[in-house]
Amino acid sequence: METVLNIPPVVSGIFTLPPYDQIQPKLLGGVCPTCNRYYFPRPRYCKGCLGQTEEISLGSKGVIYSFTVIRRKSPLGLPEPYSVGYVDLEESGLRVFSLLDSRAIAQLRIGLKVRLVVEPLGHDGHGAPRLRPYFTPITVG
Amino acid sequence: MPSAAVIGVGMIPFGKHPDRSIVDMGAEATFLALKDAGIRPPQVNACFFANAFAGRLFGDMTLGQHVFWEVGINKVPIINVENACASGSTAFYLAYNMIAAGQADMVLVVGAEKLYVPEIGLINSGETEFETQLGLLASAGFALRAIRHMNEFGTTPQQLAQVAVKNRRHGQLNPFAQFREPITVEEVLNSPMIVEPFTRLQCCPNADGAAAVIVCSPSIAKKLSRAVNIDAAILCTGSYENPQDLTYWGTDYRACGLAYEKAGIGPEDLDVVECHDAFTIAEILHYEALGLCAKGEGGQLVERGETMLGGRFPVNVSGGLLSRGHPVGATGVAQIIEIVTQLRNEAGARQVKGARVGLAHCMGGDKAADTKSCTIIVLSA
Numbered sequence: 001m002e003t004v005l006n007i008p009p010v011v012s013g014i015f016t017l018p019p020y021d022q023i024q025p026k027l028l029g030g031v032c033p034t035c036n037r038y039y040f041p042r043p044r045y046c047k048g049c050l051g052q053t054e055e056i057s058l059g060s061k062g063v064i065y066s067f068t069v070i071r072r073k074s075p076l077g078l079p080e081p082y083s084v085g086y087v088d089l090e091e092s093g094l095r096v097f098s099l100l101d102s103r104a105i106a107q108l109r110i111g112l113k114v115r116l117v118v119e120p121l122g123h124d125g126h127g128a129p130r131l132r133p134y135f136t137p138i139t140v141g
Numbered sequence: 142m143p144s145a146a147v148i149g150v151g152m153i154p155f156g157k158h159p160d161r162s163i164v165d166m167g168a169e170a171t172f173l174a175l176k177d178a179g180i181r182p183p184q185v186n187a188c189f190f191a192n193a194f195a196g197r198l199f200g201d202m203t204l205g206q207h208v209f210w211e212v213g214i215n216k217v218p219i220i221n222v223e224n225a226c227a228s229g230s231t232a233f234y235l236a237y238n239m240i241a242a243g244q245a246d247m248v249l250v251v252g253a254e255k256l257y258v259p260e261i262g263l264i265n266s267g268e269t270e271f272e273t274q275l276g277l278l279a280s281a282g283f284a285l286r287a288i289r290h291m292n293e294f295g296t297t298p299q300q301l302a303q304v305a306v307k308n309r310r311h312g313q314l315n316p317f318a319q320f321r322e323p324i325t326v327e328e329v330l331n332s333p334m335i336v337e338p339f340t341r342l343q344c345c346p347n348a349d350g351a352a353a354v355i356v357c358s359p360s361i362a363k364k365l366s367r368a369v370n371i372d373a374a375i376l377c378t379g380s381y382e383n384p385q386d387l388t389y390w391g392t393d394y395r396a397c398g399l400a401y402e403k404a405g406i407g408p409e410d411l412d413v414v415e416c417h418d419a420f421t422i423a424e425i426l427h428y429e430a431l432g433l434c435a436k437g438e439g440g441q442l443v444e445r446g447e448t449m450l451g452g453r454f455p456v457n458v459s460g461g462l463l464s465r466g467h468p469v470g471a472t473g474v475a476q477i478i479e480i481v482t483q484l485r486n487e488a489g490a491r492q493v494k495g496a497r498v499g500l501a502h503c504m505g506g507d508k509a510a511d512t513k514s515c516t517i518i519v520l521s522a
Binding site (some may be wrong): 011014027039040043064066067068069070071072074075076078082084085086088093094095097098099108110122125130132133 | 242268271272273274275276277278280281284285286287288289292331334336337338352383384385387511
């Protein structure tokens, strides 16, 4: 049986991999130890000093900066409709492009606090399932 | 004194051309430009050919050599150019610089594209981009800007729709435009939702098409009465700094500023503008970057009719991408052709009276919430 554990990530190195148990999945990025500059995704070289970047957790929380809903035929086996947006990450201040929870479209608004979820979502373009990260509203209480 | 001039233009109507190849369409546009300029093939010193999607859709490469040999041009340097939606205007930028550098006297710029193919779907930036894998589409990138602009500045769905209505009114007057039926704000807002807040009539349609211009040195141009001067040709690339403010493209402002400086003009000097209205919000953001209004007031500018033919700043009198359709590689060249036609006083029913200075603005690609390329071409009669 196919479990989350043997479904590959859609892009490697941009989020922590399961099993998560009680731990939140986190986005992964890069930081330049010399310039203290943050990146998502992690680049090979720092754009400022061309030094090697180091992998760093970008946490799992943020705030929606903008969002939209795609109402036409979805690419890559994504839900119909589905939502994407930019999220301002709490820890690094990076503004990252991401999928948003397609089951929570009615709740989405600018300024909403969200947290990261990683689940099998859509495919790789050839029908093979892939793990994708998306942000979901943080429920109050 | 200008460094180069446009002396010939040619294009085929944009639309569905199911029986025509990219080479066939490109060759006809080139032929028409040669005839318009009264130039014979041996007089051409170099050629640039712009196309964005033939590699992906048809497995084609180096199509320029095929196009130019169809009109008897061989042996000279031929360069194939891809810069997304700004491919055609980037080719023009290269031709201008080649002439300004004294490396050629007569250069052809041709853009051609064929997008009416089954199952093309909504356009993205390519499968290797991580953002594409996370569901980003070109339309969604613009939609995220629209939502943020509406949130910060109170831009309304009606104002967005007015861009489409205006450009269609203009498109009615352009025999080269693909869609020429008038539309109302209600029809725009009631057309099927594609990517919120854009309904179908707020997204530029695909098209097949080709467009060609001939650029030459001032010494040749000064003997020709229909020559149009090139006062600036600017190409800027994105900054990709994080975070990006989605209510504008810094790259747009940079390119416009450089173009005004180079041409020695300001927005008040512009008689006619073509800009990259791929989606309605884009035109509003470009008004602001071009300085036609203050930041955040682009929606009000179109609402007041100031960018309509007859208004203070006529924008996209060709009908824009929204009416003409967007054969990606040909679009940037078609915009330049519209400005040249206006400055030659040959635009017929859509002529801006007494137009002396015009600007063609184009933008291509999306990366890290920034544009990859922005071109500004300033032309004068």
